[in-house]
Amino acid sequence: MARKSRTLTPEEFDRLIAAIPEQHRLMVQTFIETGMRWGELIALRPRHIDFLRREVTVEETIVEVSKKHSPTGERYLVKPYPKDNEPRTFGMRQPWLDAVAAHIQSHDVDRDDLLFPTKAGTPISRNTFRTRVWLPAVKASGVDFPVRVHDLRHAHASWLLSGGSDLKSVMERMGHAQIQTTQKYLHTLPGADQKNLDALDRISTRPW
Template structure:
């Protein structure tokens, strides 16, 4: 129940409208010259409390940095690499722009100014969109926590992301590329194209993950590489028991690959729990080190005329399967995709895909003409 209290002062009697917030704490709705005005103000605030729309404006005075570091980030359940990426985004983009500002002083126009400035300074539309998603999630949580009433990221005008059609490595191009890879790493690169595994999954591969009798491979571990300062254990490489989708997956492999792997296990004297592809010390291979010292020189030497990433071998694997006649569902399961739409983007991605379409059209029209004759 809202109520009014009188206060005598040098300018006469004043009236304070009072009510209780959702936690039962006594709050003032303001001081007025008449009891009626004070009562109305107190009743308005009480109705907000009863409707669940009451907001404590003083909570929004917390700075952006303090809210992120003390409330938002500690309560996020993130992968180590994701947490490291978020920290990088915050340090590079958002703390300089918003760090010392109170949350309730960050307006939609201020967010729009950040977008415009980032675009002018050369940040790509795709990166701006990615950063804006992170920023919006911070303010969305602040709204949910009733620190803010509105999310200042709502309705921000973002630069248009133009999707560029990427090329897929063809089998002929891969043959040229694999010949340029040093012998020590050749089977490792062939395994990418044979299995379509992610980097972390492949460098975590061990002999015990391979069933030579059933000609199958099970992905049940992944290795995450991060800086020691972001690692909870202080280690650079962290072995996780399951891959990205938290569920092991098993798929078939060809006999030629199995024979090559069996020979490697024998020649290297590998035990079931050893890493199949590792440094000379038996430790996980660093992705950045491999890219710099092995992959980029091989791509350059191969004569491939476009930028090929290591991850593009996974894309090529899926594209080759679909171009060869595999069905979407089996490729989806093999790749470990959570949604079939992810797999669909690899349809018709090889250079000769449209030629196949035209040949099919030609065959059907010729048959129609023959039947009419």
């Protein structure tokens, strides 16, 4: 029998982010704040962020390929549109915008530079990040299930729905082509069913 999937809770994320090395912490926080796919996250640049409107636009993704399968010989290919071929724009919270603005200033990041590159200025390899940063942090955090990097995207959608966001807006934010994909994230946090019971208590007038 397949293991039932778990959703990372906000409390577990707090433990996990505390175990992430400082230089990668904002990137991981961006992952949970945006729910982006990995390729979209590592393709993020300052020009994709509108600080006045407090919005981010996802319009590129970076794909990692073997050099022999690359038409240009490059290891990373920048594609102008993410999955489902549709750019999307969504709002961001002010504390994240402030943290990114400080990061851009302190690291002298130009408008078209990658926001979270390697020291050499290249995109971060997913496998390298997983083995050198992610897995050690998961172990150190004491979170009691094998959290994957992609689980942050799942957690983002689950947290939004648990917090009261509607399916349509979460679908658009996540870049899902079908609303059925978004529906998978309903009622995935512990205690979700208790909210249903609380709702019945609020609406019902008949005493037992």
